[in-house]
Amino acid sequence: MIWDCQVTDARKKSHRGQPEKDIMSDRFDCKNCNESLCGRKYIQVEEQPHCIPCYDRLYAKTCQECKEIIGHNDKELFYENRHYHDNCFRCFRCDRSLADEPFTNQADGLVCSDCYCNEFSSKCVACDKIVMPGSKMLEYGGSSWHEDCFVCHGCEKPIGAEAFIPDKNNYYCVPCYEGRFAPQCSHCKKALTKGGVTYKDEVWHKECFLCTGCKAPLAGQPFTSQGESPYCVKCFSSLYAKKCAGCNTAITGFGDGKYVSFEDRQWHQPCFKCSRCSVSLVGSGFFPDRDQILCTDCNNDD
Known part of the structure; x- marks a missing residue:
């Protein structure tokens, strides 16, 4: 607080009531330079009076931008342990005052929100407008969207945080993609994803x-x-399977699935053998004998 010291005269009287000589009141001096503050403005620091020049020299801050003293009558702004004149607190790109504007701190200096957005913020690929800092944004494949601009190409509803499926340059919510592109199950007729x-x-x-x-x-x-x-x-x-005439089990075509067919009978290949000597008849001549099949040797024995 700046104080204004006024000069006053004090007239003392003797015990007899007669005036004595005029005297000045006790001295009121600057704590630093000891010059009288009578009739001058001063500032108290820790209850000690200082003349204005001493106060500015000893206690005033230096402006971060112009490196000049921020005088007692100057409007001072304070940001991150740095002090600025009011008219020095400006965007380093467009030079607009930041005193009543939102701003951010970059390596080169303070930047207003407009300059920051123009240089550093992403642009929405849907509306081509800047995605403002602090607003909700979606990113995919190196592109950015406002949350409300990232919509399904089918139903045009915002996808938000829901699952989606890309298709070329379009994006679909799962229900729309399934309805348009996914094959349908032959049994339940629902999408196969x-x-x-x-x-x-x-x-x-x-x-x-x-x-x-x-x-x-x-x-x-x-x-x-x-x-x-x-x-x-x-x-x-x-x-449906036919029975092997040799082992009487089904011929399914699985495992050792090859089989031999003769007239109305079928055999697994390992089962197609001579009914007497059990030699394999696969690829060999054989002779039917009622329910039996015989190799050449067994047939000749008869």
Whole structure:
């Protein structure tokens, strides 16, 4: 606070009531230079009076920008342990005053929000406007969007933090992408968005590709078909497979699946052997003898 010291005269009287000579009151001097402050303005520091020149020299701050003293009558701004004249607190790019403006601190100096946005902020690829600092922004593939500008190319609703699927230069929410592009399961008719099963040029969810007979899942399991319908090995064997004339088990085509057919009978290849000596008849001549099949040697023995 600046004080103004006034000069006053004090007239003392004797005990007899007669005036004595005029005397000045006690001296009131600057604590630093000891010059009288009577009739002058002064500033108290820790209850000690200082004349204005001494106060400015001893206590006034130096402006960070112009390096001049910030006098007692100057408006002072303070930011990050630095002091500025009011008219020195400016954007280093456009020179506008930052006294009542939002700003940020860059390596080269203080920058107003407009200059910062023009130079450092991203532009929304949808509306071509700057994404203001502090506002919600989405980034993907090196591009930026305002939150409300990142919309599904199908339904045009903001995607926000939801999952999305890119397709060329467009982006889709999951329901729109599934409805437009994803193949449909042949069983449940719902979209197939991840690994499934392909059979006869059609696709299924793994959990939808079932045995026609017992309804057991066939994904990852051996299966065969009857007409257009898939069957597990057990169901196909019991319903459709022919029995081997040698071992009387089903001929399914799995494992050692090759078989020999003769007239109305079939054999697994390992089972196609001479009924008497058990020599394999695969690729050799043989002779049918009622329910038996004989090799040449056994046939000649007869």
